[in-house]
Amino acid sequence: MDKPLLKLENVNLKIDNFALSNINLDLYGGEIHVIMGENRSGKTLLMQIVSGMLSPNAGRFFLDGKEMKYSEYSSHIKNIITYARQESEMLTNLTIAENLFFNNMPYKNRILKTIDYDKLNYMCQELLKELNLPISIYDKVSSLGLAQRQICEFLRAYVSKSKIVILDEPFAALTQGERELLCKVVKGIREKGVGIFYITHSLDDVFQLGDRITIIKDGRIVDTRNVSDCTREEIIKLMSGHYIQTRYPKIKVKTGNVILSVKDLCFEDKLQNINFDLRQGEILGVTGLAGSGRTLLAKCLFGAVDNVQGRIYINGSEVKITDPHTAISNGIALIPEDRINYSIFSYLTVSDNISVSSLKRFAHLLKIDVPILMHSVMEYIKKLNITQHPSESILQYSSGNQQKAVCAKWIMSRAKIFILDEPTRGLDIASKIDIYNFINDLVKKDVGVIFISSDIEEILGICDRVAVLSSRTLACDVSTRDITVERIMELATREDI
Amino acid sequence: MFALERIRIIKNYLLKENKVSVAKLSELLNVTEVTIRRDLEKLEKEGFLERTHGGAVLKEIKEYKEEETIEEPGDAFRTQREEIAETAFHLVSDNDMIMLTEGLTNVYIARKLAQKNNLTVLTNDLRVALEFVNSPANNVILLGGDLKEYAVYGRLTENSMQYFSVNHLFIEVDAINRQSGMMVSSISKASLIQKAINAAETVSVVCLANLFGEKSLYRIGSVDMADKIITDSSLDDSFKDYLFSLNIQVYTSVDIYED
Structure with a gap:
């Protein structure tokens, strides 16, 4: 050494x-x-x-x-x-054996490079035996x-x-x-x-x-x-290390009735017994390590995965959310983490992306009234400071402007429950601040927000409550005033009890 | 329902409530939002109302109100000031002890805060004090001193301020820029604000977005004296970046979600 x-x-x-x-x-x-x-x-x-x-x-x-x-x-x-x-x-x-020894295959003939399968399988069998692994080498x-x-x-x-x-x-x-x-x-x-x-x-x-x-x-x-x-x-x-929680714009809102209530939610062996309530005007932060199931939880609530166990109540009455369509008609909006693949329609313009969830409202005599629709969309574009090139494909826009357009889509659809999965990841600081201020506008108007983030500083800065996902379930659910970064880290890194 | 009848209902509703949202009318009259938006467009042309984001406000009322309160005529930033006031409203809790310094936006904030309970409001601006006339649930302390237009300044004002310590101070400034920090247009105002900052727990700076990067005559101090900055949604991105790096909370007061 x-x-x-x-x-x-x-x-x-x-x-x-x-x-x-x-x-x-x-x-x-x-x-x-x-x-x-x-x-x-x-x-x-x-x-x-x-x-x-x-x-x-x-x-x-x-x-x-x-x-x-x-x-x-x-x-x-x-x-x-x-x-x-x-x-x-x-x-x-290829089989497991072939994969494991890919870089050092035993050859029968070194020049012709014919593989000695008997030796290969024997070597692999010995290895699995040595480690007592329940896998077949021929799979x-x-x-x-x-x-x-x-x-x-x-x-x-x-x-x-x-x-x-x-x-x-x-x-x-x-x-x-x-x-x-x-x-x-x-x-x-x-x-x-x-x-x-x-x-x-x-x-x-x-x-x-x-x-x-x-x-x-x-x-x-x-x-x-x-x-x-x-x-x-x-x-x-x-x-x-050193955290700064004071730079996040956060307003005080009197919370209202329970708008979303989740009871004993389970999904496969990945999420177990998830219970929480979300009130009007409240921001619930959800954090946890990579792979803890944060994104999965968001998908379960939005009906984007099948066979979710448990009960979901919206405004006190039980609803079965089997697909995203039901979720949307119940006023749930999801802003997914993977913006390019799940969030935007890459080949549509920014205005089409914004209006896509609200088209119904602009239908008149079975057709869409385009001038009125565009008038409305332009207002959102202006208010959200989205750089103006309304005819270009959304792919040309910066990630900050794309994310703002996605926010505008759900704001325009007047969703009542917003699930935001890593909404500020990879954005420039100005866009981040814009997103925080939209969230403030939402809670001011009685919307409930679930804010999923791996940035603990951000969670503590803008959320009212924080829940930590760890070992497949919510390890805690407390007011952000009563918890420290250290405690969250400790909960997030704990193993099965 | 005939268009004429619909328009009559909308007019009556507006006369009673002063403002209305498209969603509300569409639900009330059971017609599509497109129809409502067309009606509103028509009424706007008639000069009866003014369309806003997702709704409309009665025009007559607006003009009538302007005469009633002491405001600069034809204020181009009315919407921005109202949005800022809405944010400030959500930063103050009942029972807080606050101070508002002189400024038109602060007058809007005062009007909004008059809905709170048991606030104690310290101010040197007469217009701010007047906003609380019909709000007996709150206490207002008006400072004394030399009157300049709508507010008092001078040694007398500053001396009497030392009896108070406030939880939350709202200062309205005339310009903010990177080199000089926060600035106002008179020396007495700068001096009063400096004294007020020393006696406050939380300092919120109120400033319209178009005044960022501008200059004024007298310097109050560097921007990082502020804990929060409340402005409107047209703030330039470079300032958001700069202020975040100084650990200041930036409120851009967007008003976009239609409830």
Whole structure:
């Protein structure tokens, strides 16, 4: 453990409005180096630099103690690194055995490259036996569930001859058994003397597996420590850092009747016993780690997934929301996280995108009265400060203007319950402020708002109540005045009780 | 229903309520919103009403009201000031102790706040005080001093201010820009506001969006003396960015959702 396998010094990278600044990071053989940080703190960018995929603006690079230029570093590291990402990168039409040994197939004849299937299957069988895995090696990858694919992805790192392995956020929704298996695999990799970067959100993983931990926030490394030297509280504190909650425009509104009430909502094995009430004029914040089911909850309420269990009451009477159409006719609006695929009609103009949910109101004698419709739409465009080019396709607009148009669509349709899933993610600051002010206008007029965000600072700044999704259910539901960033982090990172 | 009859109903409704929304009329008369919008368009041409976002207001009432209160004739920023007042209304709780300094927008805020209960309002503007005449549920303290147009200033005013400490101070400024911060047009006003800021828990700055980036003669202080800035929806994006980076809450008072 005298010389680090890999060392980065003063690495800087600027992309759009995000920057990694003065990164110093190293990795020794036979250690698990945990990388922790919130979403968008720069973990993935950093790992892309480490794995030679993304050239930084500046920095010094060392492999086995030898300094080299990034181009040289990147061609070297490609042969000795395995990067297991969240999205599976396996060849779905090949068997598990073929996938695992893809880069080091046993050949019958090295020149003709004929594969020795007996040996391959034997090797794979032995490996699965060694780890006691209940998977058949002859199965095609396409037949596996997400969790099993994830395990195979990790096994690939296990059988590879890499000296460095990056494991990016082991799938958050693993069962206890799968999780234990994963730990076994990770420890097995470490025993081979391999250095591991392990990206996670789970504090339990840190203490179970980690040798060292590096905490990254807003593109800067907050600290690197030995795991044995720190407590849970210290890590939570380092992660929360300095928060500013005072810059969010927030008005005081007297809340009205319960407009939406959710009882015992369950979905598959991903969400369990979700209960909450939403009042008129209230903003309920929902937060949780990536993969905790925030977006899924939004989809359940909007009828965008099938077979949701539980009861939903709107204004006191029970409704069955089986599809988005029923949701909309009950006054529910959803602004999804994925704007391009689920939120806008890319080939329509901004005005068409805005009016699409309200066309019924502008019908007169079975046809739409276009001049009156346009007059109305232009008012929204003007009031929301959407840059004016009403005839162009919405795809040409900035993400801020697209998001404002999506807001205008639901505002125009006069929805009574707004579900906003990461409404400000990736927007410029001015558009963010506009969105906060629209939300203020909504609650002033008795609309109920569910505000889903991974930005805890934002949640505490604008919401009246906050609920934390963790271990498939709502871990708490309290007034934002009675909770701290630290407490939210703690709830979000807890495991099954 | 015939168009004539519909128009008569709309007229009667407006005369009674002063304002109405398209959604409300469409429900009331059981015709489509398009029909209502056409009727309103017609009535606007007649000069009976003025169309607003999602509805209409009675025109006669507007003019009549102008004469009744002391306002500058033909104020071009009436809508903006009303929107700002609406936001300010939602930043004040019953039982608060607040102060409003001199300014036309603050007069609008006062008119709106007269609906609150048990406020204590400190002011140096006569018009602000007058807005509370018919609102006995609130206490108004009018400062004394040298009268200049509608407000009092000078040593006497500033000395009597030191007896009070307020939860929430609303100052109306004449210009805000990056180099000089907040500015007003007279030295006595700047001096009074500086003293008031020192004695307030929360400072809200009221300023029309078109006055951002402008200049005025006397400097109050840097922008970060403000906790909140209340303006209208036409504020330039670059200022939103700048103010957010100074950790100031920016309220742009959009009024868009039709309830």
